[in-house]
Amino acid sequence: MKNQESIELLIQRNSMKLVTSPAPSDEELALAFQAAVSAPDHGALTPWRFKLIRQENIAKFAEFAFNISQNSDNPLPEAKLAASQAWLSEVPLIIAVGCHIDYSNTKILESERMISAGCAVMNLINALQMMGYGVFWSTGIATYNEEFQIGLGFDPLDYRFMGFLAVGTPKVPIPKKPRKPYTDFVEEWVMPQK
Numbered sequence: 001m002k003n004q005e006s007i008e009l010l011i012q013r014n015s016m017k018l019v020t021s022p023a024p025s026d027e028e029l030a031l032a033f034q035a036a037v038s039a040p041d042h043g044a045l046t047p048w049r050f051k052l053i054r055q056e057n058i059a060k061f062a063e064f065a066f067n068i069s070q071n072s073d074n075p076l077p078e079a080k081l082a083a084s085q086a087w088l089s090e091v092p093l094i095i096a097v098g099c100h101i102d103y104s105n106t107k108i109l110e111s112e113r114m115i116s117a118g119c120a121v122m123n124l125i126n127a128l129q130m131m132g133y134g135v136f137w138s139t140g141i142a143t144y145n146e147e148f149q150i151g152l153g154f155d156p157l158d159y160r161f162m163g164f165l166a167v168g169t170p171k172v173p174i175p176k177k178p179r180k181p182y183t184d185f186v187e188e189w190v191m192p193q194k
Helices: 004-011 026-036 055-070 078-090 110-130 146-151
Strands: 048-054 093-100 134-138 159-170
Touching (some): 026 048, 048 055, 048 110, 055 093, 078 159, 093 110, 110 134, 110 159, 146 159
Antiparallel strands (some): 134 159
């Protein structure tokens, strides 16, 4: 079978939250982002947007996010706050993800743009993990807070903020997660009889 090794890497893909330095190099990121922008894209709208937050700015990112979270109607419990702060203190790269909504195009639904952006993120995650990096897609902390979204440059009038990727070198081996068999989700379709 052609590309068996690549397929096995996809099958073994798993989120890895516990990452540390080093982050991918600029050359590795360029390759991973090229994989991202190869995602299916109805109408060639290229709705995906990525913002890099590198190690020197992650403390500011974390402070900004936690301040918003703790001053919201749903603050993190103290233990969760401390654990989240400790986690982000070791993450060397964050990639914030947004989907651009171009309201001048009424032909292609917003849901299709979101799917396309999600495909781009999955391509990015797969490329980074194939390079040996750990990636964790988070929608926690202040992700759904408009002030946070605006602070990251994703004005909710023009974007759907989709969370952020924590990227780095895995601190421990990436665990193998048991998966349900694909046969639970696949069936043959037959035209219904009249």
